[in-house]
Amino acid sequence: MPGLSEYEPIVGRYVIEELRMLASKLSGRTVQMVNSTAVGGGVAEILNRMMPLLLEMGIDARWDVIKGGDKFFWVTKTIHNALHGAAEGLSQDMIDEFMQTSEANNRAIDCNADIVFIHDPQPIALVQQKESRGNKWIWRCHVDVSNPNPQVWEFLRRFIVKYDASVFSAPQFSQVLPIRQALISPSIDPLADKNRELTRNEIEEVLHRFGIKRDKPIITQVSRFDFLKDPVGVIEAFRMVRKSVDCQLILAGGTASDDPESEIVLNEVMKSADGDEDIHVLLIPPGSNVEINALQRASSVVVQKSIKEGFGLTVSEALWKGKPVVASAVGGIPLQIKHRFSGMLCHSVEGASNSIKYLLNNPDFAKQLGDNGREQVRSHHLLTRHLTEYLLLFLSLYSDADVVNL
Amino acid sequence: MAEKRADNPFYFQSRLVLNELTGLRASTIPELLDHIKGVPGSVIYRHTHHFLEQHQRVVPTVPNDFAYWVIEELGEKRLGEKLAAINTIDFNSIRELRDKIAQVIEDYLRAYPQAASRTPPPGLEFHFMKSQSFIFQTQHAAYTLEEFCDCLMKVTLTSVYYHVFESRLRFERPANDFSRWLAGELGEKELAGAIARLNPYDHSLEGLREKIITLVHKRSLQLIGRPQ
Numbered sequence: 341m342p343g344l345s346e347y348e349p350i351v352g353r354y355v356i357e358e359l360r361m362l363a364s365k366l367s368g369r370t371v372q373m374v375n376s377t378a379v380g381g382g383v384a385e386i387l388n389r390m391m392p393l394l395l396e397m398g399i400d401a402r403w404d405v406i407k408g409g410d411k412f413f414w415v416t417k418t419i420h421n422a423l424h425g426a427a428e429g430l431s432q433d434m435i436d437e438f439m440q441t442s443e444a445n446n447r448a449i450d451c452n453a454d455i456v457f458i459h460d461p462q463p464i465a466l467v468q469q470k471e472s473r474g475n476k477w478i479w480r481c482h483v484d485v486s487n488p489n490p491q492v493w494e495f496l497r498r499f500i501v502k503y504d505a506s507v508f509s510a511p512q513f514s515q516v517l518p519i520r521q522a523l524i525s526p527s528i529d530p531l532a533d534k535n536r537e538l539t540r541n542e543i544e545e546v547l548h549r550f551g552i553k554r555d556k557p558i559i560t561q562v563s564r565f566d567f568l569k570d571p572v573g574v575i576e577a578f579r580m581v582r583k584s585v586d587c588q589l590i591l592a593g594g595t596a597s598d599d600p601e602s603e604i605v606l607n608e609v610m611k612s613a614d615g616d617e618d619i620h621v622l623l624i625p626p627g628s629n630v631e632i633n634a635l636q637r638a639s640s641v642v643v644q645k646s647i648k649e650g651f652g653l654t655v656s657e658a659l660w661k662g663k664p665v666v667a668s669a670v671g672g673i674p675l676q677i678k679h680r681f682s683g684m685l686c687h688s689v690e691g692a693s694n695s696i697k698y699l700l701n702n703p704d705f706a707k708q709l710g711d712n713g714r715e716q717v718r719s720h721h722l723l724t725r726h727l728t729e730y731l732l733l734f735l736s737l738y739s740d741a742d743v744v745n746l
Numbered sequence: 747m748a749e750k751r752a753d754n755p756f757y758f759q760s761r762l763v764l765n766e767l768t769g770l771r772a773s774t775i776p777e778l779l780d781h782i783k784g785v786p787g788s789v790i791y792r793h794t795h796h797f798l799e800q801h802q803r804v805v806p807t808v809p810n811d812f813a814y815w816v817i818e819e820l821g822e823k824r825l826g827e828k829l830a831a832i833n834t835i836d837f838n839s840i841r842e843l844r845d846k847i848a849q850v851i852e853d854y855l856r857a858y859p860q861a862a863s864r865t866p867p868p869g870l871e872f873h874f875m876k877s878q879s880f881i882f883q884t885q886h887a888a889y890t891l892e893e894f895c896d897c898l899m900k901v902t903l904t905s906v907y908y909h910v911f912e913s914r915l916r917f918e919r920p921a922n923d924f925s926r927w928l929a930g931e932l933g934e935k936e937l938a939g940a941i942a943r944l945n946p947y948d949h950s951l952e953g954l955r956e957k958i959i960t961l962v963h964k965r966s967l968q969l970i971g972r973p974q
Contacts, residue, residue: 362880
């Protein structure tokens with residue numbers, strides 16, 4: 341893992357100095373991250389990169405992962421979909437399953453750090469330990485809760501209000517709560533295998549392995565196979581583009597251990613692709629970071645046609661590589677793309693198709709969008725900015741004044 | 747005439763910000779007005795200042811979030827122009843600034859009551875936010891005008907922002923930190939006045955830094971008798 345100083349050429353000296361200064365103010369404090377999966381998905385990915393840097397800065401940080409059976413993760417998937425507005429709520433049986441597994445995790449995980457940082461709804465009930473410990477608790481919501489299913493939100497809310505602070509990724513996710521709500525966007529790591537510079541040979545090797553030729557422009561969406569990422573909509577948009585521009589589509593998706601739905605979605609995608617030779621559906625296992633990097637770098641246009649999105653970090657990944665991006669104006673995506681300046685926002689299959697076609701036909705404009713996007717990511721969506729805001733959040737737990745002298 | 751050396755140096759500080767959400771949102775001008783009257787001062791401060799840091803090298807055309815939302819999302823350009831014309835430098839406290847913004851909106855709603863029913867497209871409501879600032883010392887300190895100039899060239903634009911905007915309004919100080927030190931420690935009342943008279947809201951942060959450096963440098967050369 342790279343050390344903090346290796347980020348200096350990318351973000352500048354001041355950013356690194358400020359991080360070290362903030363960390364020194366937290367000297368002696370312990371921090372405990374808790375989420376539901378160690379691999380797969382954006383949360384695990386960020387924590388994997390962040391933990392070594394917290395430790396390097398002298399913060400005593402550890403990371404625990406809750407356990408649960410298939411039934412528990414079906415319940416949490418229902419919660420996830422309901423937070424995104426799905427009508428299906430929680431039955432009593434589901435609530436019982438959630439509470440029983442949470443109890444088991446409460447017994448297994450000792451949340452005794454000074455600052456306990458819970459990610460997403462799956463481990464939310466661990467906060468029941470708070471009363472007996474008197475430590476500080478943060479709940480980090482990574483999903484779009486701008487229009488949640490009211491029953492499910494109320495169920496979660498009774499846990500949320502017990503926390504000292506919450507964190508949301510976009511202003512529209514904010515709810516009226518009696519606790520503090522920080523606005524902190526997630527981030528990408530420019531030095532991770534998924535984002536670092538690749539040689540031409542590395543890119544060619546990956547394409548060769550997947551049997552993809554560069555004889556026509558490549559359009560790519562990288563996402564878990566999830567209905568909310570609308571992979572079938574991407575295929576429809578691609579078919580509309582191909583009527584006038586010869587091109588090929590890559591749908592590259594990973595799976596995560598806490599998402600039991602991905603296989604169903606993958607089957608639908610295969611059905612929709614219907615053996616089309618220009619549609620490459622790649623099921624790639626967690627950790628295929630160089631592969632994702634290479635596929636994004638080989639693309640002429642990167643797409644993220646989500647229906648709902650917590651933040652949509654694949655957008656920042658593609659922008660960091662200087663790629664023109666066409667993405668839905670949902671969740672945190674408008675925070676990453678200013679329409680026609682650092683990418684193209686769309687609202688429908690037709691909108692996605694029009695923008696992809698326009699970018700393929702206007703490469704100079706596409707390059708300008710990519711260049712602007714890269715600078716936007718440098719300023720707002722890199723790991724160092726994320727770390728800075730987490731350290732500020734930790735400090736804020738001990739002082740709620742508007743202005744704090746460090 | 748030699749340059750004077752201060753007994754107490756100017757310590758350049760800087761700050762980092764944690765953005766906070768309030769959960770409050772407005773879909774109409776009356777809702778916007780209600781919240782403007784009721785939210786903490788830190789919310790008003792954020793929505794009238796954060797754009798300055800976002801646009802470090804250009805002067806934004808619409809100088810506060812309220813004006814921007816009213817123009818861009820509600821299409822109520824006349825009110826937007828009136829809000830944009832509020833001169834923040836004229837106010838010594840957030841309370842006075844808030845009162846002025848509320849008064850402009852109230853007057854407008856009285857004159858154009860139909861504006862009250864305008865709504866933005868879904869998802870583009872106004873979200874009220876605030877900032878918690880964390881102030882810290884940088885490694886830069888100045889005892890003389892020359893050192894002051896030298897430090898100004900090296901510090902981040904965030905440091906310039908803090909000493910010119912934030913410390914004045916958030917601590918309700920009569921002038922920006924630079925002017926107060928120059929007058930108080932070096933007796934440079936004229937120079938301090940010239941810096942205080944610059945309307946910082948009319949400049950980008952980089953432009954403002956350059957203006958201040960020019961004024962200080964000119965005075966520094968004058969004191970040591972070199973041609974300007």
